[in-house]
Amino acid sequence: MTTEPVDADDVERVADLARVELTDEDVAAFTEQFQEILEYFDALEDVPDVDSEPELVNVMREDKVRESLSQEAALQNATDSEDGRFKGPRVS
Amino acid sequence: MSHNAFITEAEIEGADDGPLDGRSVAVKDNISTEGVRTTCGSAMLEDYVPPYDATVVSRLKEAGATIVGKTNMDEFGMGTTTETSAFGPTKNPVDEDRVPGGSSGGSAAAVANGEADLALGTDTGGSIRCPAAFTGTVGIKPTYGLVSRYGLVAYANSLEQIGPIAPNVGEAASLLSIIAGPDERDGTTREEGKDVEYADAVDGDVEGMTVGVPTELVEGSDEVVRERFEAGLDELREQGAEVVEVELPSVEYAVAAYYVIAMSEASSNLARFDGVRYGNSGGFDGDWNETFSEARSEGFGDEVLRRILLGTFALSEGYHDKYYKQAQEARAWVKQDFDRAFETADVLATPTMPVLPPKLGESLEDPLQMYLIDANTVPVNLANLPAISVPVGDSDDQPVGFQVIGPAFGEKAIIRAGSALE
Secondary structure: OOOOOOOHHHHHHHHHHOOOOOOHHHHHHHHHHHHHHHHHHHHHHHOOOOOOOOOOOOOOOOOOOOOOOOHHHHHOOOOOEEOOEEOOOEOO | OOOOOEEEEEEEOOOOOOOOOOOEEEEEOOEOEOOEOOOOOOHHHOOOOOOOOOHHHHHHHHOOOEEEEEEOOOHHHOOOOOOOOOOOOOOEOOEOOEOOOOOOHHHHHHHHOOOOOEEEEEEOOOOOHHHHHHHOOEEEEOOOOOEOOOOEOOOOOOOOEEEEEEOOHHHHHHHHHHHEOOEOOEOOOOHHHOOOOHHHHOOOOOOOOEEEEEOHHHHOOOHHHHHHHHHHHHHHHHOOOEEEEEOOHHHHHHHHHHHHHHHHHHHHHHHHOOOOOOOOOOOOOOEHHHHHHHHHHHHOOHHHHHHHHHHHHHHOOOOOHHHHHHHHHHHHHHHHHHHHHHHHOOEEEEEOOOOOOOEOOOOOOOHHHHHHOOOOOHHHHHOOOOEEEEEEEEEOOEEEEEEEEOOOOOHHHHHHHHHOOO
16 A cells, blocks of 8 residues: 555645644645655555563652752743743734 | 864863863754753754753763863754754865764764864764764764763654764773763663773673674665675674674664654654744744744754654654554564574674765755665664764775664673774
């Protein structure tokens, strides 16, 4: 099975999900590249199911108050702040 | 002459004494340095100044190192040539018409050119080993969990490690000892690297060592690279190592699996760049969706956008099982293949890169072709293993790197084998 053709709508849908604005030119270029790259990724369909035991363990620590960044330091890279808080654009 | 190895030159003095007293170290620009801007090679973070040090930077300072600057890199580590940097490409000091490899190209160029004694890079799919191979230096990608990632700006956090680049195996091993070991601020670090003197393994003693060669990762290399690789194997044989063939059938799928996983993780990790807490701002005129989109489109370059979009696609409804889940299956398979190979071999060997360094400007037109030259390095990251790249002479006046891969936390074995090639 091969990928269904990638069209401009697919690229625009994903760009919208990822909060990225694309020009028509970008969309055209990405559509062509994505077709080629996704066809290459399609080979993964032939990978067999693998029995694997995860080696993961939870790493816990005590929930204790300790020294952390000052509010000033945490805000120093923000474009704008107000009353010690980050300032962002309006929600709607 | 400047090769554009540094994005920001600095002079950060460490402690008055220590094993790195008097030594200069260049640090890749995705590793946080308190008070010194850390851009990740991106316009997004052009003015970002971290309020804290990465753990590895604290350890360099405690060891007495002088940090001489932040090195150029592919934007957020996404590239194999250091050409996707928003600050322009780095030239290869060995041949200025060629790329130094990537994504830690600035770190490798600084060491190759003598602008720093040592350097730190990061390796997500080969980003330390590739530039080491292309500049004739030594680079080590540690086992996942050996070195703290606290303060490293994440790209694909299940794959990446910080590691050393140096002019020779001994100095790379010594630098690894300084940065390795557990860190309470990174829950994925392990006890294994605590107080280990890796330079003790720089004895070249490969007598009786079994070196496995995965044919799948040699056949795809250019003839000029294979000649030097075979000469390296001969050197190991002459010193008493036994060379055997091993099979890694899963690696056929490694590049696809690697890119699906790396892009998926990138789409999630880079979601934080909305221009509010740090980074390029989209202003305050539109609603948040509009301004976040504006901030991101302005701040990210083409390769970063490509990976964010493809990663978002691979995780999106209807495609997750086909791409992301299958890539995780492939990753588990690659790990099993390596486990099996290490039942017969102590270490594995391959050419680090299947090609000689490309000319500047040659690689950006065709992204898939660029991804494919990572074939020999990405399996190591998928399997969380350590690997070293050591120079094995020149072909057509270009350096060739010899990669030695070890079992998990087998850094001493790869350092020992690497030192036998010097």
